[in-house]
Amino acid sequence: xxxxxxxxxxxxxxxxxxDVVGDPWVLLVLRDALLGARRFEQFRERLEIADNVxxxxxxxxxxxxxxxKATYRGEQRTHQEYLLTEAGADLLPVxxxxxxxxEKHTTPPRPDAHIAIVHTACGETSSSADAxxxxxxxxxxxxTAWRRSWHTxxxxxxxxxxxx
Amino acid sequence: xxxxxxxxxxxxxxxxxxDVVGDPWVLLVLRDALLGARRFEQFRERLEIADNVxxxxxxxxxxxxxxxKATYRGEQRTHQEYLLTEAGADLLPVxxxxxxxxEKHTTPPRPDAHIAIVHTACGETSSSADAxxxxxxxxxxxxTAWRRSWHTxxxxxxxxxxxx
DNA sequence: GAAGTAGACTTCCTTTGAGCAAGTGAACAG
DNA sequence: CTGTTCACTTGCTCAAAGGAAGTCTACTTC
Numbered sequence: 068x069x070x071x072x073x074x075x076x077x078x079x080x081x082x083x084x085x086d087v088v089g090d091p092w093v094l095l096v097l098r099d100a101l102l103g104a105r106r107f108e109q110f111r112e113r114l115e116i117a118d119n120v121x122x123x124x125x126x127x128x129x130x131x132x133x134x135x136k137a138t139y140r141g142e143q144r145t146h147q148e149y150l151l152t153e154a155g156a157d158l159l160p161v162x163x164x165x166x167x168x169x170e171k172h173t174t175p176p177r178p179d180a181h182i183a184i185v186h187t188a189c190g191e192t193s194s195s196a197d198a199x200x201x202x203x204x205x206x207x208x209x210x211t212a213w214r215r216s217w218h219t220x221x222x223x224x225x226x227x228x229x230x231x
Numbered sequence: 232x233x234x235x236x237x238x239x240x241x242x243x244x245x246x247x248x249x250d251v252v253g254d255p256w257v258l259l260v261l262r263d264a265l266l267g268a269r270r271f272e273q274f275r276e277r278l279e280i281a282d283n284v285x286x287x288x289x290x291x292x293x294x295x296x297x298x299x300k301a302t303y304r305g306e307q308r309t310h311q312e313y314l315l316t317e318a319g320a321d322l323l324p325v326x327x328x329x330x331x332x333x334e335k336h337t338t339p340p341r342p343d344a345h346i347a348i349v350h351t352a353c354g355e356t357s358s359s360a361d362a363x364x365x366x367x368x369x370x371x372x373x374x375t376a377w378r379r380s381w382h383t384x385x386x387x388x389x390x391x392x393x394x395x
Numbered sequence: 396g397a398a399g400t401a402g403a404c405t406t407c408c409t410t411t412g413a414g415c416a417a418g419t420g421a422a423c424a425g
Numbered sequence: 426c427t428g429t430t431c432a433c434t435t436g437c438t439c440a441a442a443g444g445a446a447g448t449c450t451a452c453t454t455c
Contacts, residue, residue, distance in 0.1 A: 070411040078344035078381040080333030091253030154336045160328040169244030172318045180242035217242040
């Protein structure tokens, strides 16, 4: 008797997706990963998540194929890092759809706190989750960015996103 | 010390959205509501959810403004029903994005179990979550349907979707 | 008008995981 | 060889999930 139901073998693709990403922390980790976070400490600081919860989530996300764990040599020491897989990066439209809905239907703490989806390939903001409504092409994690009007803890030690 | 964090006052619209819909049951209830379910009993049967959990979710979703509760006179008796609000219906792109991701990255129990997003306004399937990639117009709950290749418990007692 | 039934819940119970605090161990820096 | 940072793990408490069962109305049928 688990605490949560198992939807991994449902015929409905929505249910199967929710079996993987139907957890707010998973989506928030993906959000920060798409913003450039890679290390345990970066996720922990930016998400204000308890250590054990983050640890479990990262492990589960690696097991689910959303992230890939790697060791790399930084300037001072070696680090563990969690890199987006293709499956993880492909969740961008879900996060975009959530961002658009939140902008429309929830109230920000300050009236000037807003997020916009920018298709960097053409430079325009988009009001669609997965297709640039300026140039019409599909948006992927590689050519899309979020422009946020508030400041966030800086992401230090960002290496080029080689993803390999 | 709540069991779950509160993201309702975050500057990030994604976090605020997840405060409302960051629960798999909420999205699954919305899915079935978009498929035409309205009554407690319909949700319960189709979702295989425990009574108490469904009851709590429906109440929370009404409080969050995703559903609206109403009483209506059926053929045999009066019924309670839960109708989508505009905010609830506007989550269609999120569900579409999840469906597209699930079709691409998860394995169905049978190889022929698939879901497609159909823009009924023009009759074509779409590979975008919120814009018909055939005719280019934004898709809303009113002109979009899911074509599923498996059968589901029939939705009986469907009244016309007047939504008022 | 008594008994039965379906719908929409509520209550009770056990188990799990969230959130918090604190501890551990390896890798380096001084 | 002491201190610090990073990436965890362990222990605790308490709320919610999931299961089962009970309750309270309508309403139908005898």
